[in-house]
Amino acid sequence: MNQNIQDLSINEIFKLDIDEIMLEQLVNQEQADINVQIHNQLEQEVENITKHEDISQLDFNVATHLNQLNLIVENINKVAEQVQQSIDYESSYCLVQNQLCNIIIKSRQELSLRDKLKKNIQQADDKDIHVIEIIEKCLQ
Numbered sequence: 001m002n003q004n005i006q007d008l009s010i011n012e013i014f015k016l017d018i019d020e021i022m023l024e025q026l027v028n029q030e031q032a033d034i035n036v037q038i039h040n041q042l043e044q045e046v047e048n049i050t051k052h053e054d055i056s057q058l059d060f061n062v063a064t065h066l067n068q069l070n071l072i073v074e075n076i077n078k079v080a081e082q083v084q085q086s087i088d089y090e091s092s093y094c095l096v097q098n099q100l101c102n103i104i105i106k107s108r109q110e111l112s113l114r115d116k117l118k119k120n121i122q123q124a125d126d127k128d129i130h131v132i133e134i135i136e137k138c139l140q
Helices: 010-016 020-051 055-139
Strands: none
Touching: 020 055
16 A cells, blocks of 8 residues: 555545554554654754754744644544544444344244244144044044
């Protein structure tokens, strides 16, 4: 996956059909990439500070980098929220699927019991008919 997870919508995340561990790895990788970006930006800023003598320009650069860092944090939070939503969706889906399986099992059990009951009723009817035939023969 060459695409950053922050570029994916929640629907695209679902289409990826990835499990919770893989989502966590993607988030960790994204955070690592962001940490590297932040580290590189800070190193660049330190180099710039040593080269610049204009304090107002330095203040502007620091403010710009702070804004960029805030945007990065917002993106991380959005990705984390999307991951949590996909995990919640997957959990809900599994719960519903489990409940449906239980309903199917109970339905099959009830059908089996119903078939046994029908068979027992039919056997009882057959025995009643046989008893009636014996009584009729005796009466004749």
